[in-house]
Amino acid sequence: MDRQAISSISRVLGHVKSGKQSFIIGITFRVLERCLSILPCVLCFYWLYAELSKVTITTTLLSTPSDYLMALGGVFLLQLICAYVGQQHSLIGSYQIAQDYRSKAISHFRRLPLGVLHQMHSSEFFELFGDDIKKIERIFSYVLPDLLSALMAALLGLVILLFIAPLYALSMCLILPCAFWVMHLLKQRFIHISKAKAHAEKHTRSTLIDYIEALKTLRLFDQTHHWLARVQKQLDVAKQHALQAEMWSVGPLLGYRAVLNMALVLFVVTLALSLPEANTSAMNFDAIFFGVLIIPLLMILNEVAEHFSTLRMAIQSECKVEAFLNKPTLSEPCDPITPQNHSIEFERVSFGYDGIDIINNMSFYAPEGSITAIVGEAGSGKSTLLNLCARFFEPSSGCVKVGGVGLQEIGSENVHNLISVIFEDVQLIDSSILENIRIGKPDATDEEIYQACADAHCLEFINRLPEGINTQVGESGVLLSGGQRQCIAIARALLKDTPIVLLDDITASLDPITQADVVSAIQHLLQNRTVITVSHRLSSIVQADNILVIEQGKVVESGSHRCLLSIGGYYTRLWKAESHVV
Structure with missing residues (x-):
């Protein structure tokens, strides 16, 4: 996560009092559940290694197929328990956070001077208390738990690869920073376009609300066709911005995936170059383990990019709500004085x-x-x-x-x-x-x-x-x-x-x-x-x-x-x- 995302999440948590503890517990169990999803691959490789290398029973932790079956069953059961506890606590905590945050925004709205409210169109309030806060709620209910669990699982997978197959893991270590750099580079263009889209949507909502509220007057003066043309023109502008935003929204993700998939190419190149010089059996085991683990690891890393994309859009909503919460309210006395007369x-x-x-x-x-x-x-x-x-x-x-x-x-x-x-x-x-x-x-x-x-x-x-x-x-x-x-x-x-x-x-x-x-x-x-x-x-x-x-x-x-x-x-x-x- 970049600095802006961390700042946005910290600001939301700073505004609320309830739900944080439950949310942290849920995140912890969700991370454990996602990390456990890698263990079956490790167990399968361990069994294959034990069988093919003819390791004696005394040197192995698991000696029979039933032992492996019980170990896999235990992993799946533990994963199920962690998933249930994590999902329950993270959802309860996230909804409590969202409710507290929404109440804070409404309370702030109530204490604002009318002069501040008059400067904002009614459509801005509908968007602020509707779409924007729902997007912020989604950060804590889905995006952040999935993102953190995927990041930790990917990190665990990389650490395991570095210990067991360091030569092949090096390709991932080289490619991953490049993939994130490409995604960050394309993200800047997407942010610019998404801001233009948000501005167009805001103007469209204002135009539609003004048209509906003024419909009686427009009919009396036979001006509905002029306003309909104005509304249609604004809808066309909003459509163009929406199409550009949709096209560029997948740009960072596609660029990230394209670079990330180069890890497989580097793996094959490394395998080809090292094959004549290395011990065949040892090299094969490293390659097999890398091949077993790289596919789920790439899937997890692709999920990370998707969650980052969703998080960026939600952060824009958080910035809007934060700007609203920073609008100055009327100062209130700690010890109010009651006047003795009413002049x-x-x-x-x-x-x-x-x-x-x-x-x-x-x-x-x-x-x-x-x-x-x-x-x-x-x-x-x-x-x-x-x-x-x-x-x-x-x-x-x-x-x-x-x-x-x-x-x-x-x-x-x-x-x-x-x-x-x-x-x-x-x-x-x-x-x-x-x-x-x-x-x-x-x-x-x-x-x-x-x-x-x-x-x-x-x-x-x-x-x-x-x-x-x-x-x-x-x-x-x-x-x-x-x-x-x-x-x-x-x-x-x-x-x-x-x-x-x-x-x-x-x-x-x-x-x-x-x-x-x-x-x-x-x-x-x-x-x-x-x-x-x-x-x-x-x-x-x-x-x-x-x-x-x-x-x-x-x-x-x-x-x-x-x-x-x-x-x-x-x-x-x-x-x-x-x-x-x-």
Whole structure:
């Protein structure tokens, strides 16, 4: 194994805690089982040597054919036991390692900032947690046990050959390094092509997912044929890369086998050259033994090459998962601090993506129990402020505080226990209305859930549904209207009952009647809580205690609705623009 393979295997084992001991036991027995597979050949040669050289009974360990038969039976039985124990322990250990490794990746995924996740396409996650981890699992369940056992058996065979037939074993010692060198040389080209193939497959998956998700819009605009052509073109590119990868995937293996089989040629040449000069009987025995052992030895060495080829592809997957695991997570405190009140403060906060500032040196204070509204043009950083409040992102500089305590000192789990967030695009799971609301409080009773529904004005439409509160909402709540999804999200937030509520433009896509229903439903949620709301409709935030006007990531104006209108500045222009549209 090369350095990269050893590093990849060591990294995986370093990430896990369970299964390693069982896996090592399994590997040990698998190695013993494979080494025992060489002994029958040695016994057969020993019997032939004893018979042909007329060795007396007193000088032999095995004197009769029944002795050889019993010895062979013992070897086969021991081999069977080692195979059973090795297979059992290696599989159990490997699956425990894979499960622990998968759990580590999922746990890391859960702790990543949303900003990191937004930079990755959803198809990358499907591939990472599906195909890539399965390939890594295969390293430990099949490839590594077979590879190590084959390597040790080949090494044992070479040692035996060097002791019994050193002249002929020299051909193997000369050919084997050359075979591995050829395989390594061709491997470099294969790695380059396989990376191009992986990139093409990634782009193909993204194109297909984008096409499926946008199919409704594409049909409405009669653009499906253009996108189908684009998908077909990408599939053709992926096919070409796949064909190249398949052609080159056997290149290292074929080159290795071609060079390795030269050992037989060297054996014949050595035999021909040494025949006239050597003692015929001694030479014949060496040649016979080499001939008996070289065939299974070549088969084992050919298996080694196949396992190396499979291992290389799995290592590429491990490198991808390792790069994912190295993505920085949010720092968490060892001793979290609980804030004494629930005011929110931004203290010279800056934040951006890819070197572009979205929030620039922003400071403001939202007292406990107050309603603070954030308004501004699209792209001014309004939603980013809410994400920073909920610690979905870490500020580039400055500090976000709750009750005078920085979010880093409070810890993500405690922050999320203090905050409820309702987004414009409500996130529902493909389950019943009951289970979607219960997310807010998993141990809530049915009575508590029905009360939250009543306060959120949900019961009226829930009771009209065929299965009531047990009605399935479909994937992402597709079976419900936008207003119904918002009311369910409000009921979920009411059930969670947190002191801080963040609202992300929840009425932006609703019609006036549905908006009025949602505004009415949210009244219970706003009582006695610290609220920060983002809105494009200024008419929905006129009663806010304080309005922050954002422009290019900075607070340019703040105050009540009446105060801001009296200034006649940027807010006034926004208000007049909305009034003109209405």
